[in-house]
Amino acid sequence: MGIARRVGFSAGVSDIPLYQPVHQPVLLREAVEQLAVRSGWVCVDATAGEGGHSLALLQASAPSGRVLGIDRDPRSLARAERRLSQFGDRFIPAQGNYADLGQLAQGANIVQVDGVLLDVGLSSWQLEAAGAGFSFQRDEPLDMRFDPINTWPDAAELVNQLSEDELGKLLFQYGEEPRARTIARALVQARQASPVRTTGQLVKLLEAIPGLGRGRRTHPATRTFQALRIAVNDELTNLEAGIKAAIDLLKPAGRLVVISYHSLEDRLVKQTLAYQAASCVCPAEIPVCVCNHQATVRIINRRIIRPAPAEVAANPRSRSARMRVAEKL
Ligand SMILES: C[S@@+](CC[C@H](N)C(=O)[O-])C[C@H]1O[C@@H](n2cnc3c(N)ncnc32)[C@H](O)[C@@H]1O
Secondary structure (H helix, E strand, O other), rough: OOOEOOOOOOOOOOOOOOOOOOOOOHHHHHHHHOOOOOOOOOEEEEOOOOOOHHHHHHHHHHOEEEEEEEOHHHHHHHHHHHHHHHHHEEEEEEEEEEHHHHHHHHHOOOOEEEEEEOOOOOOHHHHHHHHOOOOOOOOOEEOOOOOOOOOOHHHHHHHHHHOOOHHHHHHHHHHOOOOHHHHHHHHHHHHOOOOOOOOOHHHHHHOOOOOOOOOOOOOOOHHHHHHHHHHHHHHHHHHHHHHHHHHEEEEEEEEEEEEEHHHHHHHHHHHHHHHHHOOOOOOOOOOOOOOOOOOOOEEEOOOOOOOHHHHHHOOHHHHHEEEEEEEEO
């Protein structure tokens, strides 16, 4: 593993190991701008990945600012650490779930922060090189765990053990897959002959379902893979908890930036921020407020921020990104 490598020397360049990231950070300039990072700030990159956003936050907060870089995937965090080693203890790596942001910050002796970034989902490195079964374009073990040590069940276990009804619901709920029941039936039938252990086997089974993917712009396996990954990593529960934990940790006027990549995530981000921004959450039919709810943030952008056409052209994976920003009251 590892793409960090030493390159030849050129005049005036010292022997710095050149780290070659696979993942291109999405909405990078916009994230730093929206966080309004200043020198000396303490920020959290709650999804450090390969450290692309952390790098920009460290540069923007130089010379003394710090970044707590969290990732659930220990393999990714190791890559971020290596990439950002030049920043010494200004980059504080922490392996864990952003839903536990409060504890992770406490572990790093951080009480409050100036900004939090959540760039959710998975990185290009995880898709292309982690060997963890995230991509339907590779034949790998059907795993999909961000944290292979602390997470169970993996995707193979779900595919082989859930009932047809449970599998159908999972595919519908997390993949918004209209043919969820048909796929569940096909998988349950196939696993009776032999368990589904690899992404290659799963893709073959999906491709054999007549008409699956007809009229779609995406591969017939796209929604099934998304659904399994979300379920394995309990992504939506963690996202909601992560947003709340981030708001708790922010100083007044500190900002939270969330970048998401599909409608399920974005809907949840929108709803969670709207709830946090509301001064009353009583049902509409109650004439007088009885909830005592207090707004914790104000929404900064009513319209979502999307990558500019030039970014999408340079990095097609950025095309589905949507950014929402809130400021702590
Ligand atoms: C889109 S990538 C981030 C890429 C990063 N911004 C960069 O520029 O390299 C999302 C990252 O979030 C991590 N992740 C997903 N769910 C998480 C969770 N609940 N807690 C912490 N990290 C999580 C994934 O392992 C992945 O590395």
